[in-house]
Amino acid sequence: MRKSLAWMMGAGSFLGLASSTLANGWNMPVGVTDVSREIYSLHMTIFWICVVIGIVVFGVMFYSLFRYRRSRGAKSANFHENTSVEVVWTAIPLLILVGMALPATATLKRMYDPSEAELDVMVTGQQWRWHYEYLGEDVSFTSSLSTPRSQVNGEEEKDENYLLDVDEPLVLPVGRKVRFLMTSDDVIHSWWVPDLAVKQDSIPGFVNENWVRIEEPGIYRGQCAELCGKDHAFMPIVVRAVEADEFDTWLAERQEAAAAEASGVDREWGMDELMERGEQVYGSICATCHQPDGSGAEPTFPALAGNEALLNDLDRHIDVVLNGVSGTPMAAYRGNLNPVELAAVITYERNAWGNESGDAVQPSEIQALLE
Amino acid sequence: MWEVIKSVLAAFFGVQNERQRHRDFQHGKPVAFVAAGIALAVVLVVVVAAVAIVAAR
CATH class of the missing domain: 1.10.287 (Helix Hairpins)
Incomplete structure (x- = not known):
């Protein structure tokens, strides 16, 4: 007992x-x-x-x-089958x-039933960030890690959302069925947000579907779940779920901003504003490989600071950024960045960290090359 | 014939008794078991597919 x-x-x-x-x-x-x-x-x-x-x-x-047990005198049974x-x-x-x-x-x-979705979002994995496009809404942006390098290098204390913070979260409406179309520009990634129960491979050349209907507003974090190279751990996902009307307002604002950006292509840009915009784009897109100070990581990621070959050949520089370099990790950014961003980042690379080419690349020049 | 089918079904399930096993190894022809195995595998596939189609309605 x-x-x-x-x-x-x-x-x-x-x-x-x-x-x-x-x-x-x-x-x-x-x-x-x-x-x-x-x-x-x-x-x-x-x-x-x-x-x-x-x-x-x-x-x-x-x-x-x-x-x-044997000490209690048990005898093993001896039969073949039952x-x-x-x-x-x-x-x-x-x-x-x-x-x-x-x-x-x-x-x-x-x-696996993504039918009757009210919003389509194209999710594109890239080494090493996510690109989101609200299909049919003229809104698209890139979402990159925003945890500062100093925290990665241990020079600063790591905050609560260490390696789980991005510059631009994916904003989604609560209560609407959202369909994701997942693909990749380079290698296989996987878009995984545990709270949404979505974990879907993004594969170059394929479009995978998935969907979600979020019920509570909030911030939901996730990570790339398919080993995709050097910065696999540095491409988090942040979803900001908001009430439907707040989402509509946000989307309208983004559409306006996109339209304003598009009209910015036609005007002449000054050096200072190009540099300012360029620094922003560089920090979010280029710095993971070419480093924030342009020093690169030889031999895979060439230094941009003091790169004479690049500084002496503006056309080649533009070509590399727009079209990538085949056989290297350098991707083509013509589809990812708009003409203003492309012109700004090229200008920035040619005039930052002691580079003194003095070239100011105009968005209209890039626009002409993209057509 | 019925004995062969019974033995193949027992093999599908994974349990066979000793008496039938002895009988199969003494009297049966291997070809009969192979043929019955293939035929019943086809039946299994058809049954599973039918169940899946009905369930998916």
Whole structure:
């Protein structure tokens, strides 16, 4: 009696420990969508099925080992087969597996049904940032890591969202079905936000679909989940979910800003404003490889500071930025950046860190090259 | 014939008893088991596909 009481207390404290550990962030998040909650409850159901099976199987095993030990005179049985027992222990797992597969398949079917979406977002993975395009809305931007290098290098204390912060989060409306179209410009990436229960590979040459309907406004963070090179850990995802009307306002503002930027192509830009804009673009796009001070990382990422070959050949410089260099990690940015950004960043690279070419590249020149 | 099918079904399930195994190895022709195995595998595929199609409705 006392023994079984001790057993029960032991088992009870184990279960208590297990559930408090689960609540302490060791478990997967419940998330903020219908699908994420379904996945979580599936996960917990299957977890508890495994726990019960484990307890029963190991219980029988340890009991048998203990109760029928040799020192108590147990004699081993000697028989070859028992068809009915074998049928039972084959049929029971079969039923358990089918029982687990039915709800899992129903959830999978829901997860893979992106139909009737109210908003389409094209997500493009790039080494090493994400590019978002709100299809049909004329809004697109690049979302890069904003954690300062000084924190990476340990010169400054790491903040709470270390390596999980971006300059421009993906803004999504709450309560609307959003369809993601995922692809990549270079290697395979994977767009993963645990709270949204979305983890989808972005593969060059393919467009994968996924969808989400967020229920609570908030900031949801994620990471690239497919090893994609040097800065795989430096391309986080931040989703800012806002109420639908706030989203509409935001989208309208972004459309206005895009239109203003487009009209900026036609006017003459001064050196100072090009440099200012260029520094911004450089910091968000170029600095991960070519370094914030333009020193590069030889041999893969050439230095831009003091790069005579580049400074003496403006046309080549423009060509490299617009079209990339095949066979190297240098990507083509003609599709990612607008003419103003391209002109600004090229101007910046030619006039920063002691580079003194004096060239001011005008957005209109770039526009002419893009057509 | 029926005995062969029974043995193949038992193999699909993964449980066979010793008596039938002895009988199969003494009397059966291998070709019959292979043929029955292939035929029943086709039946299994058709049944699973049918279940999936019905379930997907």
